[in-house]
Amino acid sequence: MNLKDQTVVIVGGGSGIGFGVARACLERGAHVVLAGRSANKLERALDALQARDRGQAIAADISQETDVARLFAQTARVAHVVVTAADLAYQPIREFEVSAARRALESKLLGALLVCKHAARRLDPSGSITLTSGVASERPLPRGSMVAAVNGALHSFVRGAALELAPIRVNALSPGWVDSELWDTLGIDKTAAFSAMAQRLPAGRIGRPEDLGHAAVFLMENEFTTGAVLTVDGGHRFA
């Protein structure tokens, strides 16, 4: 299987890893549908990708079933779906705001369920769904208990979904630290944190969105891979 002339829906494609996935798909001749909450961000991403002729932007909140249903009703002949969307919460357990914890669950875990539910009705039987978890499932950051929890839950979820939605394949991509817009929201000194982590990692550097784009293409194209968690973390989980 290759991606030429296939349509790939990327929920979270307006920035970071999703943007890297979109670029990798376009390089292989695919059409992309970028989804996320901010229509402006998606339009800017399409321009940055120079993908007006092979791309579409649809504003949708993955935690809202009506939005997810509309997203897939608006897109014909979808070959693959990649989800990188997440609205995460980093807080100490003793003070965790339940509303923030719910947002993390609803965007990253229930959002994955909603995408599987509505995409499965539209996908080619030879198609795939790729969800994004993360190294926090094994190496949580301080205040990252809920992030660890949703990532770990996604690893279990893809095995159940792969059995149930077969022959559609369902996998998870588990990134390590990747230089993306996500880090600008965490309130930490990104330059210092990245430099220290790069020294620790066997790969000797922080991940880039294109590293994950490359891995997502593998999961879409490899017809014998389903229910898998593909770790792309520069060795973080054992460093």
Ligand SMILES: NC(=O)c1ccc[n+]([C@@H]2O[C@H](COP(=O)([O-])OP(=O)(O)OC[C@H]3O[C@@H](n4cnc5c(N)ncnc54)[C@H](OP(=O)(O)O)[C@@H]3O)[C@@H](O)[C@H]2O)c1
């Ligand atoms: N970057 C890392 O170091 C790293 C490490 C491990 C795992 N990950 C995981 O990789 C995934 C992507 O992260 P990233 O670094 O690419 O972050 P990012 O640049 O912040 O991208 C996340 C995208 O998801 C969209 N989004 C957020 N909530 C959404 C919702 N409710 N509905 C629809 N779209 C939504 C955002 O756009 P809007 O705000 O416009 O909706 C944004 O474009 C996340 O699941 C993250 O946990 C990242």
